[in-house]
Amino acid sequence: MRLIIDENPNLIDPSELLRPEFDFVKKGLSKFRDYTIDENDKLKERVRQTYKAMHTKQTVEFVKNCHENWLKFDHAKMTVRQALEKLNNLVDESDPDTTLPNIVHAFQTAERARVDFPEHDWLHLTGLIHDLGKIMAFYGEEQWAVVGDTFVVGCLWSDNIVYRNESFEGNPDGKNPKYNTKYGIYEPNCGLDNLLLSWGHDEYMYQVLKHNNSSLPEHAMNIIRYHSFYPWHSAGDYEHLMKPQDDETKKWVLIFNRFDLYTKSSEIPNIQALWPYYQKLIDKYIPGSLEW
Structure with a gap:
């Protein structure tokens, strides 16, 4: 796991963080999520190797074992703010669009949602916490089982999974004939909530919120659970496994995707100045110390 360490992890110097991100400030939308292969490009190669490990090792058995391990919620107790501040030390090794710590991306996403939907405070908080499940990386989980796009295990892999043609070898x-057909272990139109997705921060954070009795609305919970499920929400795959109610989920995930993806070229927000507003939302929807 690659970490950026600061002597004071609660404080971020925007002038320092902006320098490596400067090239993205006016980045065209078509240049986000560039997964072309260039073995001489360190960033691209880091991303490719993360996905290679993910696609080789994420099996039905592995995912079920992760559910058993992580959904005991016995790894840590901390507030949402404490968890967010941990993300100050994490750089997502699957992300080709930014080298900034995840806490910066969290506030960028939240603030964009706040501008576009000022009336939906739950959506602002969703933007802030959507990647919070990545704290698994601080408790022994490898990044290939924490970050990146998700996909369905237990059936034929979608053609639109990142690096699909070469990364699943092995x-x-x-x-396994039970898992390599169109429907695999699933029934037609069984619905999103009956699918077993590759293990990562989406499912983990969704389950953490459920376990700790968050009062966030269903739309927020679904955004968190499926925002990395790109082969479904952006490529249109797995429609044969969807139920009609999943269309509403897709609508909100695609709205949220604008905030999640394209804010990575934004200027660095003043995190300390924003804390009071977001702490009120945390206290409203996810108060106190949570079990992780």
Whole structure:
């Protein structure tokens, strides 16, 4: 796991953080999520190797084991703010668009949602916490089982998964007749909530919120659970497994995707100045110390 360490992890110097991100300030939308292969480009190669490990090792058995391990919620107790401040030390190794710590991206996403939907305070908070499940990386989980796009395990892998053509070689589920057909272990139109997705921060954070009795609305919970499920919400795959109610989920996830993806070229927000507003939302929807 690659970490950026600061002597005081609660404070961020925007002038320092902006320098590596300067090239993205006026980045065109078509240049986000560039997964072309260039072995001489360190960033691209880091991303590719993260996905290679993910696609080789994320099997049905592995995902079920992760559910058993992480959904005991016995790894830590901390507030949302404490968890967010941990993200000051995490750089997502699957992300080709930014080298900034995740806490910066959290506030960028939240503030964009706040501008576009000022009346939906739950959406602002959703932007702030959507990647919070990545704290698994601080408790022993490898980044390939924490970050990146998610996909369905237990059936044929979608053609629109990142690096699909070469990164699944060696995954034993590809040779298992129970798992390598169009429907695999699923029934037609069984619905999103009956699918087993590759393990990562989306499902973990969704389950953390449920376990700790968050009062966030269903739309917020679904955004958190499926925002990294790009082959579904952006490529249109897995429609044969969807139920009609999932269309509403997709609508909100696609709205949220504008805030999540395209704010990575934004200027650095004044995090300390924004804390009072977001602390009120945390106290409203996810108060106190949570079990992780």
